[in-house]
Amino acid sequence: MKSLFLFLGAISALIGVGMGAFGAHGLKAVLSPEMLAVYQTGVTYQMWHALGLIGIAIFRQQEPESRLLGWAGSLMFIGIVLFSGSLYLLALLNLKWLGMITPVGGVGFITAWALLAIFAAKKPHHSRYTHARR
Numbered sequence: 001m002k003s004l005f006l007f008l009g010a011i012s013a014l015i016g017v018g019m020g021a022f023g024a025h026g027l028k029a030v031l032s033p034e035m036l037a038v039y040q041t042g043v044t045y046q047m048w049h050a051l052g053l054i055g056i057a058i059f060r061q062q063e064p065e066s067r068l069l070g071w072a073g074s075l076m077f078i079g080i081v082l083f084s085g086s087l088y089l090l091a092l093l094n095l096k097w098l099g100m101i102t103p104v105g106g107v108g109f110i111t112a113w114a115l116l117a118i119f120a121a122k123k124p125h126h127s128r129y130t131h132a133r134r
Contacts, residue, residue, distance in 0.1 A: 005060060005073040009053030012080050016046040019088065027091075035091040042087030049080050049109060056116065068122075072115040079108030 001007060020043040027036060056073040063069060083105025090098040 003057045003060065005053050005077075006057035008073070008077050009050045009057060012046060012050035012053060012077070016043055016050055016084075019043050019046070031091060035094070038087050039091035042084040042091070045087075045109070046080050046084040049076050049084075049112075052076050052112070052116075053080075059116075059119070066119060068115045068119040072112045072119065075108040075115070076112035079105045079112060081105070082108060 020040075023036065023039045023043060027039060031039065053073055053076050056069055056076065060066065060069045060073070082101055086098045086101040086105060089095060090102070
């Protein structure tokens, strides 16, 4: 596979758009406004983090061996599955215990963004992409 995180980001965005459309058109008359809001939160976070995965894939092209980017991408995808997935299931199946899983996904998101920030803050090492100092 050319880029795992690009693939996961694109698939997550594709599913997010589908889930959003399903929520807006198919669930409006079925779910309470509160549960529809929970569902929509799942869609919103999924879409933002799908874009985050795509961004990580772009950075990973420049530094394919970066462990920080590898962990960030993995945790971001796990966050999508746990955070958004638990909210979808909570809204659709009304299984309240799923609310305990949601924060675990949130921690995955926060950690992924922190790792991306650390990657960005690290002193760049010389590669073919950096310019020589004058």
